[in-house]
Amino acid sequence: MGPIVGVLFDGFAYGMLLFLLSVGLSVTLGMMNFVNLAHCAFAMLGGYVTVTLMNQMGWPFFATLPASFLAAAVASIFLERALYRRLYRAGELDQVLLTIGLAFISVAVAAYIFGTIQQPIQTPSYLRGSIQIGGITFGVYRMFLVATGLAVALILVLTLEYTRFGAQVRAAVDNQRMARGLGINVEGAFAITFALGSGLAGLGGSLAIEIVGLDPSFAFIYLVYVLIVVSVGGLGSIGGSFAAAVLIGISDIAGKYYVPQLGAFLIYLVMVAVLMWRPQGLFGKR
Amino acid sequence: MTAALSTRGLNKRFGSLIVASDIAISLPRGVRYALIGPNGAGKTTLINLMTGMLKPDGGQIFLGDEDITRLEPQHRVQRGLVRTFQINTLFPDLSALESVTLAICERDGIAPTWWRGLSSYGAATDEAFEILKSLNLVNDCYRPTRELAYGQQRLLEIALGLAAKPSVLLLDEPAAGVPKDESQGLFTAIAGLSRDITILFIEHDMDVVFRFASRIIVMVGGRILLEGTPQEIAEDPRVREVYLGSRHG
Amino acid sequence: MIATTGTALTPHAYLQARSRWGVIEIAFWLATLLPFFLFPNYLSLASQIAITALFALSLDLILGYAGIVSLGHAAFFGLGAYAAGIFSKFVWGEPLSGLVVAAVVAGVVGYATSFIIARFRHLTLIMITLGLGFLVHELANSAHFITGGADGLQGVRIWPIFNYFRFDLYGYTAYSYSLVVLFLTFLVARRLINSPFGLALRGIRENPNRMPAIGASSRAHIRKIYTISATIAGIAGGLLAQTTETVSLGSIDFQRSADVVVMLVLGGVGKLYGGLLGAIIFMVARDQFSGLNPQFWYFPIGVLLVAVVMFLPGGILGGLSRLLAGIRGRRP
Numbered sequence: 001m002g003p004i005v006g007v008l009f010d011g012f013a014y015g016m017l018l019f020l021l022s023v024g025l026s027v028t029l030g031m032m033n034f035v036n037l038a039h040c041a042f043a044m045l046g047g048y049v050t051v052t053l054m055n056q057m058g059w060p061f062f063a064t065l066p067a068s069f070l071a072a073a074v075a076s077i078f079l080e081r082a083l084y085r086r087l088y089r090a091g092e093l094d095q096v097l098l099t100i101g102l103a104f105i106s107v108a109v110a111a112y113i114f115g116t117i118q119q120p121i122q123t124p125s126y127l128r129g130s131i132q133i134g135g136i137t138f139g140v141y142r143m144f145l146v147a148t149g150l151a152v153a154l155i156l157v158l159t160l161e162y163t164r165f166g167a168q169v170r171a172a173v174d175n176q177r178m179a180r181g182l183g184i185n186v187e188g189a190f191a192i193t194f195a196l197g198s199g200l201a202g203l204g205g206s207l208a209i210e211i212v213g214l215d216p217s218f219a220f221i222y223l224v225y226v227l228i229v230v231s232v233g234g235l236g237s238i239g240g241s242f243a244a245a246v247l248i249g250i251s252d253i254a255g256k257y258y259v260p261q262l263g264a265f266l267i268y269l270v271m272v273a274v275l276m277w278r279p280q281g282l283f284g285k286r
Numbered sequence: 287m288t289a290a291l292s293t294r295g296l297n298k299r300f301g302s303l304i305v306a307s308d309i310a311i312s313l314p315r316g317v318r319y320a321l322i323g324p325n326g327a328g329k330t331t332l333i334n335l336m337t338g339m340l341k342p343d344g345g346q347i348f349l350g351d352e353d354i355t356r357l358e359p360q361h362r363v364q365r366g367l368v369r370t371f372q373i374n375t376l377f378p379d380l381s382a383l384e385s386v387t388l389a390i391c392e393r394d395g396i397a398p399t400w401w402r403g404l405s406s407y408g409a410a411t412d413e414a415f416e417i418l419k420s421l422n423l424v425n426d427c428y429r430p431t432r433e434l435a436y437g438q439q440r441l442l443e444i445a446l447g448l449a450a451k452p453s454v455l456l457l458d459e460p461a462a463g464v465p466k467d468e469s470q471g472l473f474t475a476i477a478g479l480s481r482d483i484t485i486l487f488i489e490h491d492m493d494v495v496f497r498f499a500s501r502i503i504v505m506v507g508g509r510i511l512l513e514g515t516p517q518e519i520a521e522d523p524r525v526r527e528v529y530l531g532s533r534h535g
Numbered sequence: 536m537i538a539t540t541g542t543a544l545t546p547h548a549y550l551q552a553r554s555r556w557g558v559i560e561i562a563f564w565l566a567t568l569l570p571f572f573l574f575p576n577y578l579s580l581a582s583q584i585a586i587t588a589l590f591a592l593s594l595d596l597i598l599g600y601a602g603i604v605s606l607g608h609a610a611f612f613g614l615g616a617y618a619a620g621i622f623s624k625f626v627w628g629e630p631l632s633g634l635v636v637a638a639v640v641a642g643v644v645g646y647a648t649s650f651i652i653a654r655f656r657h658l659t660l661i662m663i664t665l666g667l668g669f670l671v672h673e674l675a676n677s678a679h680f681i682t683g684g685a686d687g688l689q690g691v692r693i694w695p696i697f698n699y700f701r702f703d704l705y706g707y708t709a710y711s712y713s714l715v716v717l718f719l720t721f722l723v724a725r726r727l728i729n730s731p732f733g734l735a736l737r738g739i740r741e742n743p744n745r746m747p748a749i750g751a752s753s754r755a756h757i758r759k760i761y762t763i764s765a766t767i768a769g770i771a772g773g774l775l776a777q778t779t780e781t782v783s784l785g786s787i788d789f790q791r792s793a794d795v796v797v798m799l800v801l802g803g804v805g806k807l808y809g810g811l812l813g814a815i816i817f818m819v820a821r822d823q824f825s826g827l828n829p830q831f832w833y834f835p836i837g838v839l840l841v842a843v844v845m846f847l848p849g850g851i852l853g854g855l856s857r858l859l860a861g862i863r864g865r866r867p
Contacts, residue, residue, distance in 0.1 A: 108832070111833075264669070
């Protein structure tokens with residue numbers, strides 16, 4: 001019993017991390033159908049901001065989190081204005097190439113500035129260690145991750161359901177032409193969503209360091225996970241991303257725990273199987 | 287004699303919106319039909335249902351005697367039920383000659399052949415050339431489609447339809463976006479097509495409809511309101527009310 | 536480029552002109568012989584370039600001609616490489632039969648997955664190719680007992696070709712062998728492009744939605760070209776295994792899938808020669824900068840990709856043909 005609960009808990013915590021990393025991409029993809037393979041470069045930026053602020057400037061861990069959110073959001077606004085904007089109507093090949101090019105550049109720049117080694121960080125002492133409940137060990141940091149993931153999911157759902165901006169985003173995801181017809185500034189709403197989504201990815205990147213480490217390959221390794229979550233969950237669906245992130249997180253941890261010889265095989269299998277069964281993803285409409 | 291194309295009790299709804307309700311039509315061979323009705327009446331939807339681009343919720347479609355309700359769109363085309371599109375959906379980078387040759391290759395089942403050069407199939411190219419000639423497109427047939435004038439692209443739509451050797455040709459607003467003086471020429475070309483082809487066209491311009499159609503179907507709100515000769519349609523008070531009335535009033 | 540001289544051109548002459556061999560084409564293939572005389576010390580590199588060019592050609596058939604964006608094409612390259620390597624290790628080292636085995640294994644897997652590929656488009660298709668690519672990579676990684684896993688497949692021994700041409704240290708035989716296979720496969724691909732099937736593929740690329748309305752079964756076409764492309768990728772992989780006498784996980788990983796897309800895009804998509812040109816430039820550049828930290832190598836690649844998308848649609852060949860058209864257009 002013990003190991004199962006532990007694996008489920010670790011998988012769920014890992015799923016929350018994947019959720020933070022992927023939810024922004026899911027919503028922007030649903031709005032604009034823009035294939036942004038540089039999404040995890042923004043997450044990586046967030047991670048490096050946290051590392052730099054903590055290790056060079058002596059900031060406390062929590063203070064770096066808003067900074068990494070902001071840094072990723074600002075960088076994404078800049079790129080959206082300069083490059084992405086021109087390719088909204090282009091084919092997916094051009095979008096893939098441009099954004100994979102940006103991801104390549106981010107990897108090289110990160111390697112140049114920080115080297116290719118894993119970045120060490122010292123999380124605050126109250127986030128370290130673990131507590132025992134009923135004979136099962138729960139890592140404190142993972143509990144913190146779960147809390148953060150749930151809080152972000154709640155905030156996002158509330159924003160989307162109950163604010164004017166949320167209504168615009170939902171309309172744009174549902175039917176872009178109709179949204180335009182209703183006088184909604186789809187481009188404006190998209191730019192803001194894009195920045196928020198990248199910011200969340202940046203936050204996810206900071207929170208990920210303790211769990212998976214940080215080196216320049218982050219932009220690609222986690223891109224694969226994020227794409228899997230997005231396509232399994234369905235474009236433009238926060239609930240879908242959440243469910244898919246949990247499913248992939250638990251599958252990955254459970255797979256590595258129980259059948260280590262399969263490696264990451266299991267999650268690719270889950271993805272291909274889900275997409276065969278529902279090409280639009282578990283919760284996607286299209 | 288069996289109709290060239292007929293439907294029985296065709297139904298389709300999108301959520302709560304009913305776009306086709308109990309549609310029963312029967313097009314005799316060789317007749318020129320116009321399908322008219324106000325915007326949103328379900329005219330294009332009907333073409334989509336008949337050609338298999340949409341799946342009906344209920345009802346049947348017959349091409350001659352054959353029930354084609356469950357067939358994929360391409361298999362309906364192979365049996366002679368062919369359509370064109372309201373908005374140009376062509377192959378921008380292919381020349382007009384290549385586009386029509388492609389349609390002929392697909393019709394004749396030679397498109398899967400990859401070990402012989404296209405130049406070994408001179409007959410297909412010749413036939414494409416003849417079709418383009420009949421529609422007066424020969425002068426620009428080597429240029430990429432995207433370089434053609436808009437009116438020429440509308441004609442190429444029809445050329446692609448003809449290449450499939452249709453028994454029934456469904457034209458969705460063939461003159462959409464074409465200036466009025468050119469649209470007469472376009473319909474003259476349509477009127478000149480072989481009498482073996484049954485034609486149904488959607489058109490908003492009443493002058494054109496009354497001039498080129500031998501029979502007219504009026505659709506409103508996903509239903510067939512009326513079917514008859516141009517004379518009957520012009521005199522029917524209901525048509526005036528729902529269609530002509532709303533346009534001219 | 537075809538001169539558009541209006542009605543003077545008959546349809547037959549037009550078609551023949553489209554498939555005729557140009558001077559530049561002939562010059563290109565003659566130039567592939569130059570390394571024997573000019574760079575005899577670089578024949579191993581030349582052989583790798585020819586193999587990579589063949590791989591890029593296989594991708595061009597699906598990406599450039601049928602519009603299928605694949606981020607997992609290395610799966611077939613790797614399958615071919617492992618098939619040829621394992622075959623030589625456990626059956627015999629005769630190279631030509633080994634190459635056939637590589638082609639058949641990749642082709643069969645390509646045919647099986649083509650039923651999945653043909654059902655999807657857009658993002659889902661990219662994801663599926665990516666997922667299948669990782670799946671095969673993980674499979675090769677976990678099947679350590681037969682593939683050697685992360686250590687690579689050792690003990691590959693290839694017999695001389697026709698029991699006569701020994702694979703030498705300088706890569707003389709390797710380059711000759713790779714070049715002949717590349718050229719023969721290119722001839723097949725070129726014929727395919729100029730066939731009715733090639734025309735149908737271009738139709739799918741230009742407007743997949745229109746294809747059913749002209750009576751075409753796009754899915755059958757896509758299954759066929761995907762299988763052919765996988766087969767060619769497998770041949771390329773088999774060549775690499777035989778000429779280097781080893782197979783590593785690098786032959787099947789995401790990096791290789793991404794690299795080949797980069798080469799093709801750089802050279803020009805949908806032009807048959809784009810992949811060849813891109814492979815030459817990419818491989819020579821990588822060889823020149825081989826002393827660099829591999830992660831720095833991403834920088835120029837990334838900048839190139841952004842630049843091609845933003846400023847040079849159609850890649851180098853696209854740019855060249857526009858330049859040529861411009862010069863011709865200005866002539867009186």
